[in-house]
Amino acid sequence: xxxxxxxxxxxxxxxxxxxxxxxxxxxxxxxxxxxxxxxxxxxxxxxxxxxxxxxxxxxxxxxxxxxxxxxxxxxxxxxxxxxxxxxxxxxxxxxxxxxxxxxxxxxxxxxxxxxxxxxxxxxxxxxxxxxxxxxxxxxxxxxxxxxxxxxxxxxxxxxxxxxxxxxxxxxxxxxxxxxxxxxxxxxxxxxxxxxxxxxxxxxxxxxxxxxxxxxxxxxxxxxxxxxxxxxxxxxxxxxxxxxxxxxxxxxxxxxxxxxxxxxxxxxxxxxxxxxxxxxxxxxxxxxxxxxxxxxxxxxxxxxxxxxxxxxxxxxxxxxxxxxxxxxxxxxxxxxxxxxxxxxxxxxxxxxxxxxxxxxxxxxxxx
Amino acid sequence: xxxxxxxxxxxxxxxxxxxxxxxxxxxxxxxxxxxxxxxxxxxxxxxxxxxxxxxxxxxxxxxxxxxxxxxxxxxxxxxxxxxxxxxxxxxxxxxxxxxxxxxxxxxxxxxxxxxxxxxxxxxxxxxxxxxxxxxxxxxxxxxxxxxxxxxxxxxxxxxxxxxxxxxxxxxxxxxxxxxxxxxxxxxxxxxxxxxxxxxxxxxxxxxxxxxxxxxxxxxxxxxxxxxxxxxxxxxxxxxxxxxxxxxxxxxxxxxxxxxxxxxxxxxxxxxxxxxxxxxxxxxxxxxxxxxxxxxxxxxxxxxxxxxxxxxxxxxxxxxxxxxxxxxxxxxxxxxxxxxxxxxxxxxxxxxxxxxxxxxxxxxxxx
Numbered sequence: 001x002x003x004x005x006x007x008x009x010x011x012x013x014x015x016x017x018x019x020x021x022x023x024x025x026x027x028x029x030x031x032x033x034x035x036x037x038x039x040x041x042x043x044x045x046x047x048x049x050x051x052x053x054x055x056x057x058x059x060x061x062x063x064x065x066x067x068x069x070x071x072x073x074x075x076x077x078x079x080x081x082x083x084x085x086x087x088x089x090x091x092x093x094x095x096x097x098x099x100x101x102x103x104x105x106x107x108x109x110x111x112x113x114x115x116x117x118x119x120x121x122x123x124x125x126x127x128x129x130x131x132x133x134x135x136x137x138x139x140x141x142x143x144x145x146x147x148x149x150x151x152x153x154x155x156x157x158x159x160x161x162x163x164x165x166x167x168x169x170x171x172x173x174x175x176x177x178x179x180x181x182x183x184x185x186x187x188x189x190x191x192x193x194x195x196x197x198x199x200x201x202x203x204x205x206x207x208x209x210x211x212x213x214x215x216x217x218x219x220x221x222x223x224x225x226x227x228x229x230x231x232x233x234x235x236x237x238x239x240x241x242x243x244x245x246x247x248x249x250x251x252x253x254x255x256x257x258x259x260x261x262x263x264x265x266x267x268x269x270x271x272x273x274x275x276x277x278x279x280x281x282x283x284x285x286x287x288x289x290x291x292x293x294x295x296x297x298x299x300x301x302x303x304x305x306x307x308x309x310x311x312x313x314x315x316x317x318x319x320x321x322x323x324x325x326x327x328x329x330x331x332x333x334x335x336x337x338x339x340x341x342x343x344x345x346x347x348x349x350x351x352x353x354x355x356x357x358x359x360x361x362x363x364x365x366x
Numbered sequence: 367x368x369x370x371x372x373x374x375x376x377x378x379x380x381x382x383x384x385x386x387x388x389x390x391x392x393x394x395x396x397x398x399x400x401x402x403x404x405x406x407x408x409x410x411x412x413x414x415x416x417x418x419x420x421x422x423x424x425x426x427x428x429x430x431x432x433x434x435x436x437x438x439x440x441x442x443x444x445x446x447x448x449x450x451x452x453x454x455x456x457x458x459x460x461x462x463x464x465x466x467x468x469x470x471x472x473x474x475x476x477x478x479x480x481x482x483x484x485x486x487x488x489x490x491x492x493x494x495x496x497x498x499x500x501x502x503x504x505x506x507x508x509x510x511x512x513x514x515x516x517x518x519x520x521x522x523x524x525x526x527x528x529x530x531x532x533x534x535x536x537x538x539x540x541x542x543x544x545x546x547x548x549x550x551x552x553x554x555x556x557x558x559x560x561x562x563x564x565x566x567x568x569x570x571x572x573x574x575x576x577x578x579x580x581x582x583x584x585x586x587x588x589x590x591x592x593x594x595x596x597x598x599x600x601x602x603x604x605x606x607x608x609x610x611x612x613x614x615x616x617x618x619x620x621x622x623x624x625x626x627x628x629x630x631x632x633x634x635x636x637x638x639x640x641x642x643x644x645x646x647x648x649x650x651x652x653x654x655x656x657x658x659x660x661x662x663x664x665x666x667x668x669x670x671x672x673x674x675x676x677x678x679x680x681x682x683x684x685x686x687x688x689x690x691x692x693x694x695x696x697x698x699x700x701x702x703x704x705x706x707x708x709x710x711x712x713x714x715x716x717x718x719x720x721x722x723x724x725x726x727x728x729x730x731x732x
Binding site for chain 2: 208210211212213214215217218223228229230231232233234236237240293321322324325326328329332333335
């Protein structure tokens with residue numbers, strides 16, 4: 001084996017802290033970057049992060065090589081740059097990294113939501129970044145995790161078989177290879193349009209939140225989000241949104257997983273519809289609703305998940321009226337234009353292209 | 367005084383029973399019609415309805431002149447026909463009455479929701495009804511009432527100042543005059559477009575129900591509908607729908623009451639927005655949510671209130687995206703096309719007319 005892969009983790013939220021500590025505990029050299037120095041001051045002082053975990057999971061003190069808020073310093077030694085920030089920050093991270101990226105570096109968005117790698121690449125291009133970097137996105141964050149203090153992180157679960165794709169997809173094998181020593185659970189996600197259109201959060205999060213808006217806001221989220229929140233009627237809305245998503249994918253020539261297929265895969269769920277499948281398995285038990293509507297289930301998943309899927313639908317001729325309704329209600333509730341702020345076709349860099357051209361763009365070396 | 371006005375009440379739901387009993391207790395000759403004989407069998411046997419009421423309100427046994435399921439018999443003696451059925455049944459009632467209506471009879475829809483008198487008139491026309499009847503609509507049901515048994519009704523409140531309009535509005539004074547001995551609380555509502563566009567249920571009911579869908583369905587409606595259901599974010603949606611309604615009215619040259627103005631008028635509510643106004647007064651306390659989503663707040667108020675307002679908006683150039691979103695979600699949840707089933711412009715008989723022509727149609731003698 002050659003030299004250990006050097007990781008830089010961008011973002012010190014609960015996911016970023018869990019990942020940095022986990023990598024460090026696996027003996028990889030890890031740099032942790034956070035834009036705001038105060039947010040990582042305690043980690044810098046301690047020199048690392050205390051990781052707790054499920055039984056037999058990774059745990060202990062993960063010693064970090066560097067903790068910094070200087071992007072140049074953060075990227076200088078990196079082989080792989082793990083971006084673990086809300087998708088609403090991807091464009092800013094791209095801008096911030098553009099001057100410092102070097103040939104052969106890999107950037108992985110954990111996760112990309114919908115269109116993450118496409119937008120990141122488009123921003124690098126706009127910033128005239130000439131480095132031959134490989135941008136990739138994961139379909140979901142590989143951890144279920146939480147942060148319980150400034151230098152703490154806790155991993156509840158490391159997910160099996162998380163699909164990942166590079167842009168273009170010809171580069172996915174080299175990304176998987178670079179990550180394999182640390183993360184053998186990443187698998188080939190075919191293309192960034194596949195990982196983007198298999199984003200289940202787009203379907204589950206905003207609609208479930210909005211159709212329980214009154215209850216979330218009047219109780220502070222004191223109820224079981226999926227078990228109480230997904231009623232037969234709410235599930236019907238989720239199913240329509242899911243069908244719209246799968247239809248948008250089909251218009252692009254992509255066979256996306258249905259929500260039901262995903263539940264069967266992720267949780268071994270049984271049942272003939274989403275309502276049954278969500279209620280027939282234990283994975284959702286105990287998960288509380290968000291305490292407020294000002295939550296990433298809307299603020300991130302509407303502009304970064306639903307809007308790009310709906311935008312692809314509009315561009316390629318698929319009616320997405322259910323998605324439109326949910327996006328519109330989110331705009332009203334948050335008094336903002338999630339269409340304008342969201343990942344529309346122009347931000348993905350595929351505004352003027354046909355379906356065939358879009359597919360070649362994500363699949364073939366440029 | 368001349369001969370007592372003879373009333374026929376069509377519909378033996380809680381409102382119809384309260385009205386029939388109240389009229390009978392005021393000594394008017396009253397016929398009660400219900401399509402299904404079984405529903406009024408007990409009343410027919412008893413010969414009337416037992417009315418209970420708030421303190422000092424009307425109460426006692428209201429003896430009816432006739433209880434029937436034969437429309438010809440029901441209308442034969444009537445001066446005033448009070449239609450007290452869900453708006454979804456207005457077209458059927460119009461069809462059923464068309465062969466029997468006579469000159470000078472008055473038909474009042476209690477209430478019309480949106481476009482009731484317009485649709486009723488259009489159906490009479492399609493049935494080639496030649497009688498010179500006056501069709502009118504009330505803005506709301508004059509009672510807050512409930513039915514507690516087959517021959518019982520209970521009135522909680524008789525509302526003040528309920529606007530009413532005839533089609534055309536030139537006939538409103540004669541309707542008010544005919545009703546005045548029994549119902550001095552009806553006032554002139556200017557035109558049926560005014561009463562239709564001041565329909566507050568269109569704004570409050572469907573959106574409030576849908577944004578609490580998960581809670582209604584998982585608790586069976588065991589929470590306070592307005593007090594717990596109208597949170598700041600839910601109120602923002604209501605305000606956007608309300609603004610769309612007032613804008614549609616403005617496009618027709620009508621100054622509709624805002625929801626806030628209506629709350630101030632109806633409940634003396636204080637507050638600077640709908641959230642404050644609804645929470646700052648006691649009228650909504652104790653009102654429970656509907657026990658299921660299969661409730662007139664959606665099944666009636668979407669097709670008969672929201673759809674016609676949205677349809678007027680589309681016809682006369684007002685964007686009604688908030689209403690569209692709510693209608694769309696209702697269609698998904700009930701797996702039906704509320705647009706097709708609803709009161710669209712063609713059903714109102716004003717499909718091909720300009721704003722000026724529409725206004726003349728509702729205001730001036732034909």
